[in-house]
Amino acid sequence: MFKPFIVLILIFLSGCTTVVIDEYRRSDGELAAGDSVVILGRRHSSDYETEPNLIACVGRELHNPEMGVNIIPEKEFVDIMYPWFEPRTAPMHVRSLDRLMENREVREKMEAYGVKYIVWIDGSTETTASAGSISCTISTGGAGCFGFGTWDKESDYEASVWDFRDRELSGKLSADAKGTSYMPAIVIPIPLIARVQNNACKGMAVQLQQFLIPAAATSS
């Protein structure tokens, strides 16, 4: 009886987020039975790092063996291929894959795992602005907070899809998400959180699914 009420409260209590997805497609995805997709985060920049939880989220959303999308988790793949996909050694361009594949052991491992696509995600989520203040006090009579806080978050991610077998860039897509979170506090602070990174993840996962299995997108 209370379930719809709780859902409504949860929707009401979350901040608003807008997500913009852009796509550039050179070729349609073609996943055969037994093919795998690897989603990796770029970690070479000095002032930000693509969050591992974002990569895990996209992987979780995309993984669907019934539809033929088999995702190899990032940590597992990077460990299997150590040290060739570390921030220092990872190929930065598709053409660098040719040089990496000259290593017989690396090539055999990639083939054994049936890697068809490597998706590189580069970007991060940052707090761009914040305002307001909340003060809390504790006394013998009790405790409480009063005030109002707000902060903006922005996600900016770009995914490059590499066709490992054909050694070509299959396409690129970008996800920009913005959202404002609020926290009014009248005795108890009530966080109204905008799930900016989570929405960027879901937006990217949907677009990547359409990219990798176009047949599923047209049928739905």
Next chain:
Amino acid sequence: MMYRIKEASTFHLAIVVIISVLLAACSHTVQVEGRYPSPVGQQLPLSVGIYLSEDFKNYTYQEESEDREEWKINTGRAQESLFETVLGSMFLNTVSLSEYPQDLPANVELVIVPEVRELQFTMPRETRVNIFEVWIKYDMNAYDSRGNQVASWVITAYGKTPTAFLQSQEKALTQAINIALRDAGATLYTGFGKVPELQAFLSGKLRSASLQEFKVKSIKAE
């Protein structure tokens, strides 16, 4: 009189306890543990001895700067695990040496001895960037079976981790150190063959091996 002494000692004890608690609140201890994957690639045709000194295996970095809180970072066990895993997979045959240069096994062609030269780290509030960063520098030494130095080179490693998804400074720093150690392993593995002295040593060994093979074949043919 006795009462006074007792009272004074209780008071002093309380002060000591309070000061210890306050000091402990400002000091951080990090024990880095890690398991590292074996590198993928061809093994080099060498029989190598690995000597990790006690100082290396128990390495603890201690920061006693006035501008910073006290940090004790023990990377000994983690770097022992890393170097044994990476060097153990790099060569056809490896032997862990408990002593060096004494008791060197006869079949060892090259002995590798790593040493920590430097460890540095920065916290987000120091750089105003939302990441923990770690740099580690290793001095690598390689000796031949007679104890002569074949090569000496430096490995620099870097690791960073954002603060957002981690709970404490200690955990964040541990993760950044683990990333730096993985980077050290990657640099060691991919850079070994690029050190000119080692390149020369390796090609010399390959030449003598092929000469030996040729001699065996010619004797058989006769």
